[in-house]
Amino acid sequence: MKRDTAETPFFADGLKFSCTRCSSCCRYEPGFVFLSQVDLALLVKGLQMGYTETMKTYCRWVKAGGDLEWLSLKEKSGYDCIFWQGGCSVYEYRPLQCRAFPFWHSNLASPEAWEAAAAFCPGMGKGEVHTASVIHNWLAHRRAEPPITRKAKSPGGEC
Ligand code: SF4
Ligand code: SF4
Numbered sequence: 001m002k003r004d005t006a007e008t009p010f011f012a013d014g015l016k017f018s019c020t021r022c023s024s025c026c027r028y029e030p031g032f033v034f035l036s037q038v039d040l041a042l043l044v045k046g047l048q049m050g051y052t053e054t055m056k057t058y059c060r061w062v063k064a065g066g067d068l069e070w071l072s073l074k075e076k077s078g079y080d081c082i083f084w085q086g087g088c089s090v091y092e093y094r095p096l097q098c099r100a101f102p103f104w105h106s107n108l109a110s111p112e113a114w115e116a117a118a119a120f121c122p123g124m125g126k127g128e129v130h131t132a133s134v135i136h137n138w139l140a141h142r143r144a145e146p147p148i149t150r151k152a153k154s155p156g157g158e159c
Contacts, residue, residue, distance in 0.1 A: 010111045011135055017102055018127025025101060025121060026088060027080045032062055033073040034147035039095040040071070046093035058082050063152065071148040096145055103130070103138035 004010040035043070044054045061069040073095070074082040083090045088098070097104075102124050107117040118124035 004111060009108070009132070010114070011108060012132050014129045014131045015103075015114070015124075015135065016126055016129055017124050019123045022122055023084070023087075026084045026098075028078070030075065030079045032064060032070065033081060033095055033097055034064075035059065035071045035073065035095055036145035036147055038145050039097075040148065042093040043090065043095075046090060061150065061153075067152050068149040069152050071150075096142060100138045100142055103135045105139060105142065108135065108139070 040051075040054070040059075043058070044051050047054055047058075049057065058074055060072055060074045062072045064070045064072075076082055076084070081088075083094070088094055102114075102117055102121055107114055114124070
């Protein structure tokens with residue numbers, strides 16, 4: 001097994017990933033797409049709907065651990081993302097969480113975590129090599145733009 005330390009993570013030589021556009025990360029399974037302040041501002045601008053309308057139409061507060069609620073996109077019936085319309089209808093201004101995939105802290109926690117995620121994403125481990133520097137940039141970008149949270153009010157409450 002490859003060394004995996006803070007100084008030499010298992011992805012030190014880069015990781016292969018090229019999206020096959022299978023769409024499975026946008027559809028079929030329940031999940032959360034968390035929104036940062038920057039994400040929300042981009043959506044409001046891109047949708048040209050205004051903050052309140054964007055929140056009401058596309059967002060929900062979810063419990064995702066701890067006593068906080070996290071701002072996430074809504075899902076349609078069948079668990080498709082609210083923005084899935086035969087493709088991502090907000091692709092140019094989709095949330096950072098989507099743009100950064102699969103270079104998430106959770107997927108990069110260990111080689112095993114990466115392999116486990118790859119079992120659900122046919123693009124991981126294939127195609128373009130993303131350097132360690134590029135991967136670190138995604139991690140830093142996510143840290144710099146954390147999801148919006150609030151103190152929990154009611155379970156699964158809407159915006
Ligand atoms: S699961 Fe992977 S290959 Fe499929 S659309 Fe998502 S990122 Fe692309
Ligand atoms: S915002 Fe777009 S890329 Fe992100 S989960 Fe929804 S449909 Fe997929």
